[in-house]
Amino acid sequence: MPKKSSKVVRVPARARPEPRARRPEHVADSERKHTINDIARLANVSKKTVSRVINESPFVREETRARITEIIERTGFTPDPQARALAFRRSFLIGLIYDNPNAPYVINIQEGMLGALRRVGYELVVHPCDRHSEEFLPDIRRFVARQKLDGVVLLPPVSENPLLADMLRQLGCPYIRVLAAALDDPKNLIMSMDRESAAEVAEHLAKLGHERIAMIMGPRSFRSAIERLEGFADALAARGRSLPPEFVAEGSYTFESSVACADALLSRTPRPTAIFAANDETAAGVYRSAYGRGLKIPDDLTVIGFDDSPLASRLCPSLTTMRQPIRDMGRMAAEKLVAKVSGLESGAAIAATTVLPHLIVRESSGPPRQ
Amino acid sequence: MPKKSSKVVRVPARARPEPRARRPEHVADSERKHTINDIARLANVSKKTVSRVINESPFVREETRARITEIIERTGFTPDPQARALAFRRSFLIGLIYDNPNAPYVINIQEGMLGALRRVGYELVVHPCDRHSEEFLPDIRRFVARQKLDGVVLLPPVSENPLLADMLRQLGCPYIRVLAAALDDPKNLIMSMDRESAAEVAEHLAKLGHERIAMIMGPRSFRSAIERLEGFADALAARGRSLPPEFVAEGSYTFESSVACADALLSRTPRPTAIFAANDETAAGVYRSAYGRGLKIPDDLTVIGFDDSPLASRLCPSLTTMRQPIRDMGRMAAEKLVAKVSGLESGAAIAATTVLPHLIVRESSGPPRQ
């Protein structure tokens, strides 16, 4: 085995042609991919005419178009995305930017987006990031600029960052923010109506007859946390209940933080008979705390979550929670983005797009024990 | 507002140049992106020399290199990925192909991969698919061929599909299969040692003193299911326990299937005192069944899972489970793939890469009640 000597061995330059960034053999020569030139030759037209057919230009005679279309289908030709990207000055790539620990959420958005993107020939490039890093904005800037992304979708909580939105606007990169509040022009939003959703939870609890109701909210720096809190508090007030400050704990949407919050709430006297947890992770934290104290759900304590993540139905007892149509939101975000990129944003097509979660009643909610 | 009349208004052709696939204005002109030509002009060299510097060719005088490097850094120039892709005939894109309902698993792989890919200038394109669709293979073929992917990572269960691997090989597309068994050349594998892992579970149960031990396995069509079953059965046998057929139920790695399996196992007399669930979802199903029957975990029943997904620590009691270093597996897969693509697969660098999960003991396992 030729051991690498510490002295650099210089090979005569002529011996090896040029350094060369390694080129893979990839495509077997036998099945060489067709190019637009091949098609043009086969059809006896110039490549430009083939290009016109591909891009649905009206300036091609029907007969010619048919002939070329037939050849394209027969040969299975598809234009090279990178070559198109170069000429079009855009990439046919959509980015998904997130810093969200909720895996099912991200996956569902992702798959919802792809459902819409595939039909129109876009690919999805994922970009998890760290919103607390110093490199947060520069990193995303590089990502967007280098790849010439046609657009990006932002998930909460980075979707709430106004600096990020400003930067994208300045970069001229179309974006869609998935959000819980109208923080932007409606044409840039997919909005989940968290305020109304929280109100639905309040109504459910009121109907069950609960009086001492507590909430574990998300971090106040998150817009969704504020919306859910306010919507909940307002709706309770409208039904003659109150949400006293000592019955509100601020968590961070995480399991661990929630256990601490729930411990605090459940050691109060009198104890709340119901806790609205601002997401399912948080609800799981309440379960843990209740479990530790030997409290039975829902007999001793009603728990309600938010998201309807897979976790909700795995917990015992199963969790009553607000279901967000996450996959649909992903699809809608993608469709809206494609519409923007294609310049179809005329008229009503770009109205604000909102989704309204709805309550899934399972085992964790019931009337308070007398 | 000009209402669109039903009669098509034809604008004279000269008026509008050509139909044109819409071109976005994207980059603000003020901050026009630099090209290699700009850099060449600034440095008073040809673009080829700049290209050499970018690609670290040794055929550039140190002084020249320094000058160009300085200019590149000062201007913040980064080469256009699509242009490079066109010239290099490769895309600097890596694909992630999966058909896996386990969201945390996919997300962790994804993020692990990106950790490695970013450093070397690759982007990740995700491609969920449906392995039962007729279009399964053609769809992936189009994806890989059109995008000229430099390589793909396959997650279970599609990683187990031999036809898919064959197709990729024929396409000349480097791939890494994340798998539970040595089904391929080691250089194409990231292997999780499921057999040994299952043995560790057996040992844990034996040490606790369990005798009547059951298992809910995954679908027999999955390699990991077989590995876990065999590893478990063999290890039990080695410790003087048996795994009788009536104590083995075949689930499908899903919560719902597991509830049915657990119901069947738990209605047997005598009842098993421990159940090894082949993944955490399955373990959650056992919890549900036990909950329905009023069985206490771990007093009446020990439950052990596999994965250490977030669910494991959310369940009450928390779940003893085998932790797979999923993120590391993603990172390793990406590194291995990049090494292949860069042609660095000489010598030991391409040895089989395996990971060994380890047991995380939590609350769900304990000695059987006398």
Next chain:
DNA sequence: CCCTTGCAGGAAACCGGTGTCAGATGATCG
């Protein structure tokens, strides 16, 4: 019948990089 005019389609440049190969340069050697 000639001249417009509008449609269809082609030639060549271009997008922003890389590969090829010959030429320039400077050091070494006989």
Next chain:
DNA sequence: CGATCATCTGACACCGGTTTCCTGCAAGGG
């Protein structure tokens, strides 16, 4: 001091598409 050679560098073609600009042609008008 000229020949030889290794080392750098640039001109030019090319990757696979699109855009710009121009031409040929048939139909319609004067």
